[in-house]
Amino acid sequence: MKKYQTLLYYCYSYIAEAEQFAADHLKFCKSLGLVGRIIVADEGLNGTISGTPEACEAYMKAIHADERFAKTEFKIDDVEELSFLKMHCRYKSEIVHSGLRDTTIIDPNKQTGKHLEPVDFMKMKDEEDVVILDVRSNYEHNLGKFKNAVTLDIENFRDFPEQINQLAQYKDKKILTYCTGGIKCEKASALLLHHGFNNVYQLHGGIIKYGKEAGGKDFEGKCYVFDNRIAVDVNQVNPTVVSVCYNCGVTTPKMINCANPECNEHITQCDACGEQLQGCCSVACTTNPRKRPYDGTGYYVKVPQPVAVKG
Known part of the structure; x- marks a missing residue:
């Protein structure tokens, strides 16, 4: 049995005083020892969290006990390691940014x-x-x-x-x-x-x-996920690899974020190019002084961009 679980879920349901809810919800998640990323908006919740099976069970029970979120469906994965390093719960205008000026339509x-x-x-x-x-x-x-x-x-x-x-x-x-x-x-x-x-x-x-x-039939390749696993297998029936290395064009199922935090491009990259370019998408990115050490995974905690100082 794997040590941890990762939960993926969302729920469109109006939340009054959603900004305060986000702050309170962050404290609740931390009290359970969970890590992950949750977006809270007036329109609902969108989250991926990770923790022990006991903590995840307690979290799901709490969500379902709230009548606003009673119908929330959780996708549960058993994982060997926690899928995040920290716990974030933030208020935003939408749980999925639609790009619409008038979101009421x-x-x-x-x-x-x-x-x-x-x-x-x-x-x-x-x-x-x-x-x-x-x-x-x-x-x-x-x-x-x-x-x-x-x-x-x-x-x-x-x-x-x-x-x-x-x-x-x-x-x-x-x-x-x-x-x-x-x-x-x-x-x-x-x-x-x-x-x-x-x-x-x-x-x-x-x-x-x-x-x-x-069984994932006819889903070709892997599925990108928004945690440190980056990609997961889906197809257990007729799996295949369709992605190719951004740098050399060889078939590869591996996706990374560029090690240069000022680029952070999502690319598919083979191990050989990953080693050669130190996890960067280009030679130019390898010279950036803020380049992150490449450990072979291509996943990094977001690094805040430096704030420009006005003269």
Whole structure:
């Protein structure tokens, strides 16, 4: 039995005085000995946390005991090591930044795509009138994606609204959206419906739940996760590697953050190039005086950028 667990979850549910809730919630998480990253907004919670099975169980019970979050679903992974080094719980304007100036035009509590359970998504994804749409960022789908999925050239999810016009050719199709855990699809599918796409669906629980409940069939490559594991295996049925090294082009399943904290680019990189470039994405980044030591993992705690001093 592995020593720790990592929980991935979200819940769209209005939180009054959310900024104070975030401060109190941070203290609660620390009291349980948890580490992780939680975003709190007026619209709800979005978190990944890690701790002992006992601490994780206590956390889930506390969340479910709050009527606002009673329906929260947790994706649970057993892990050998804690998936974070510290505990962060921060208040932000949205739990997923949509890039919309007027965020009131979409509300996941009022309208989203039809939720498909993993086994139903698996059955439906290969139908002729279906388009599988990846709503994640470039670095995520470069590491792994569903076979035949449509991907968008976006650096962050906040760029998604600007790309919707490129999807106009699929308006008469059934659109099956997916993301890591389901949270981005809640807003992406709502936005597609707002723009006149009528047959919009979303993979309930995302790639992670699909791997656990449907064996991950036809998900090619690995799934990027937002903790120090960086990437996890999903496909237990017909696994393959689709990502290539950013530097030399050889096939590799490994993703890193550039060791230069002022770059911090997410790239796929083979071990040979990682050693040669000391975990950097380029020779130029190896010369940065703030370059972080490369330990082979490519995961680093965020380093604050220096503040410019005005003369």
